[in-house]
Amino acid sequence: MKNGVNDPPISLSDxxxxxxxxxxxxxxLRRKGTEQPFSGKLLHNKYQGVYVCAACGQTxxxxxxKYDSKSGWPSFSDVISQGAVTLIPDSYQGMTFSEVVCKxxxxxxxxxxxxxxxxTTGKSYCINSAALEFKTEPKKTKKI
Numbered sequence: 001m002k003n004g005v006n007d008p009p010i011s012l013s014d015x016x017x018x019x020x021x022x023x024x025x026x027x028x029l030r031r032k033g034t035e036q037p038f039s040g041k042l043l044h045n046k047y048q049g050v051y052v053c054a055a056c057g058q059t060x061x062x063x064x065x066k067y068d069s070k071s072g073w074p075s076f077s078d079v080i081s082q083g084a085v086t087l088i089p090d091s092y093q094g095m096t097f098s099e100v101v102c103k104x105x106x107x108x109x110x111x112x113x114x115x116x117x118x119x120t121t122g123k124s125y126c127i128n129s130a131a132l133e134f135k136t137e138p139k140k141t142k143k144i
Contacts, residue, residue, distance in 0.1 A: 037072025
């Protein structure tokens with residue numbers, strides 16, 4: 001167990017992570033960094049699909065749960081599946097929230113906050129674009 005998280009199924013050495021990820025992805029996913037607000041490539045993405053972990057490809061969020069929280073980071077009302085992430089209690093200057101970590105590789109994704117303005121869940125998952133990749137949904141064909 002490391003930082004309150006069970007050892008994830010995917011475990012690479014620091015050198016392997018550095019080779020696999022861009023410098024920005026490495027800083028966020030492996031060093032718990034945060035990208036500058038309003039700078040992420042997926043902040044304004046409006047396409048239908050799923051958001052996956054940039055480190056391991058684990059499916060994390062659906063575009064159906066994405067909304068504009070005006071926080072500066074892609075925000076989601078819920079994860080695609082409760083087993084996709086681990087939440088670790090965290091706090092900063094009197095605020096309490098949880099760190100969101102990919103359950104598959106242990107990568108830092110962002111934080112989740114209680115938010116009364118999110119009607120469906122009351123939660124706001126503020127996630128770094130650098131921690132995500134977007135996969136469009138395949139076009140659905142109608143059977144005749």
